[in-house]
Each structure stands twice: as C-alpha cells, then as structure tokens.
Amino acid sequence: MATLQDQAIALRRLDYSETSQIVVFYTREHGKIRAIAKGIKRSTKTRFSTGLDILDIGFITVSRRIESSDSLSTLTEWKQSRSLSGLRESLHRLYGAEYAAEITAYLTEDWDHHDYLYDALIESLNTLNGAEEPMEALVRYQMSLLTAIGSMPVFNACVACRRTDQLTHFSSFEGGMICGRCLPKFNEKHPVSEPTLKVLQQLVPSSGAEGAFALLNYHIAHLMGKAPRLAQHLVSHGAKQLVRKSEQSIDRRNSGI
Ligand SMILES: [Zn+2]
Known part of the structure; x- marks a missing residue:
C-alpha cells in the first residue's frame, strides 16, 4: 500500500x-x-x-x-x-458549480492528471462563488476541460474541407464546424449563430455566452453518453432547445435508432 x-x-x-x-x-x-x-x-x-x-x-x-x-x-x-459558502446562496451558482463537478467526474480518467485543469476548476468555483451570472465562467471551464481531455472541437475551419468561410453548422461527431458547401454530407449537425461562433473562435467567453455554453454542452453530452443533469436549469428559454436536442440525440444513440 x-x-x-x-x-x-x-x-x-x-x-x-x-x-x-x-x-x-x-x-x-x-x-x-x-x-x-x-x-x-x-x-x-x-x-x-x-x-x-x-x-x-x-x-x-x-x-x-x-x-x-x-x-x-x-x-x-x-x-x-x-x-465556498457563496455557492449555496443562489441556486443558479450551485447548479453551475455542480454542473462543472459532474462533467469533470464523467470526462476525466482516474489518475490522469492535468494540474491546469485543477486550477481551472478552482478558478471557476471561486468565480461562481461570487458571480451573479455564472455563464461566462462555465463556458471558460467547458473549454478548459475539453482541451485537457483532447476533445476541444475545431471552430475556426470546416472539419471536412478546412475552409474558413461559411461556417454555419456544428457537428459533435465530426468534432467541429461544417461549412455550407459540405453540409449535405452530414446528418448530425446543428446551426450556429455568428455571435456564438465568435465566442467559440476567440476562446474568450463574453456576454451572451449562453449560446456557446449550450453548444459545448451538446458536445459534452455526446462525449459523456448522457446529458449533464443540470444543463437544463442553467440556460434561459432560447438555449433550452439545444440542451433538449442533446438529450434526445443521446437517447436515440443509446437506443440504437
Ligand atoms: Zn467544408
């Protein structure tokens, strides 16, 4: 021992x-x-x-x-x-922190250490502890986690043809953006708005990060093989559709349809 x-x-x-x-x-x-x-x-x-x-x-x-x-x-x-007593002062903060804990527990391997991921998680929890709006900290953490496990999607070029213009859709299975020309070749895809793509390309979450959160959550759900439990509670009405879509997509995959 x-x-x-x-x-x-x-x-x-x-x-x-x-x-x-x-x-x-x-x-x-x-x-x-x-x-x-x-x-x-x-x-x-x-x-x-x-x-x-x-x-x-x-x-x-x-x-x-x-x-x-x-x-x-x-x-x-x-x-x-x-x-971090501030987390328990607001349900939104607590859900955000529990979301970060859940995706970390599911997507990391035992004994596979990334000290920067530990630091990123601490930083996120610290931010959430006093934050009014948890979304930016969560997007930053989603990106840190995806980078640490080698599953960060490609946002600045089409994964099929490498072109950098007309990037209109995201595919989780393909691991990144698809351009308008390559679109018909892929079944699993989701439209991405320009403001959301900008947040994802710059890797710097800013206000309006909710679309980026929902898209990264969609990818994370595919990697986990199940939808993160609390994502639904973290987004407002506009982004709920994509969170639900990731749940349905996982259900379909798990049932082999
Ligand atoms: Zn293309």
Whole structure:
C-alpha cells in the first residue's frame, strides 16, 4: 500500500454500504481519484469531522494498492481548507458549480492528471462563488476541460474541407464546424449563430455566452453518453432547445435508432 496526499475538490459522493461512501475527487497532482470513505455516514467518527460534501476543497490522504491502477483507494484523512459558502446562496451558482463537478467526474480518467485543469476548476468555483451570472465562467471551464481531455472541437475551419468561410453548422461527431458547401454530407449537425461562433473562435467567453455554453454542452453530452443533469436549469428559454436536442440525440444513440 502506498500513501499519498494531495489538494482535492470533492466531485461526487456515492453510497457504498450502510456506513461508507465512495467519494470522487479531482486532485491537483494525481487527477481523478475514487476513494472509499469508511464510516463517513456514522456521525461518531472523528476522522472526517470537518464534514465532506461535494464541491468542498481540501487536502486528502489516501492509501492505494500500487499494483492495480484501477482499484479504489481508501480515504484515510480529509481536511477541508476552504468553504465556498457563496455557492449555496443562489441556486443558479450551485447548479453551475455542480454542473462543472459532474462533467469533470464523467470526462476525466482516474489518475490522469492535468494540474491546469485543477486550477481551472478552482478558478471557476471561486468565480461562481461570487458571480451573479455564472455563464461566462462555465463556458471558460467547458473549454478548459475539453482541451485537457483532447476533445476541444475545431471552430475556426470546416472539419471536412478546412475552409474558413461559411461556417454555419456544428457537428459533435465530426468534432467541429461544417461549412455550407459540405453540409449535405452530414446528418448530425446543428446551426450556429455568428455571435456564438465568435465566442467559440476567440476562446474568450463574453456576454451572451449562453449560446456557446449550450453548444459545448451538446458536445459534452455526446462525449459523456448522457446529458449533464443540470444543463437544463442553467440556460434561459432560447438555449433550452439545444440542451433538449442533446438529450434526445443521446437517447436515440443509446437506443440504437
Ligand atoms: Zn467544408
């Protein structure tokens, strides 16, 4: 057994037994770690006395068997270092932060670490903690995550012919934009407005980032094989259609239609 310590953000908690839970962390030096927190559901245990909730930031000590990289680690210590209490002051902020946690838990591999992704997640949570409008921070984080896992779509050229003009539609399966000339060759595609494309091309979210959020969420849903749980609650009426479309598209794919 090897012991390691790291800075960590708690992404998910899943029941494991009557007294224990599996906690999914994203750590700075080791990437995603899944660890059993034994006795965490017993209030008398003092080892996790500071409490451990999703979106908490702190230091973990875990022990793991070195010989098998995919087995669960055991959480032996948890010290919360920061509390982002502002997240729980607004449902919109909380949903935004939980969305970031959900897509990180699904799209990263165990032990595959990207320290800049850890920093990007911390920065997003910090911004969301005091933000009135979470959308820009979320788009920035979607982009960081997609870049880290090597699935950032191509927005500045047609994925089929490489031309840079008439970029009218996005295809998640093709991994980027499709131009007007190549459009008939592809089934799975979604129109992209010029302002949204500009946000995505400049990789700098600005006001009106909702269209970019919905489009990146559409791509993320395909990569996850399921629609992120809270996306629907984060967008206003105009972008809900695309969020729903990603849910329907996944359902179709999962049912083999
Ligand atoms: Zn083309």
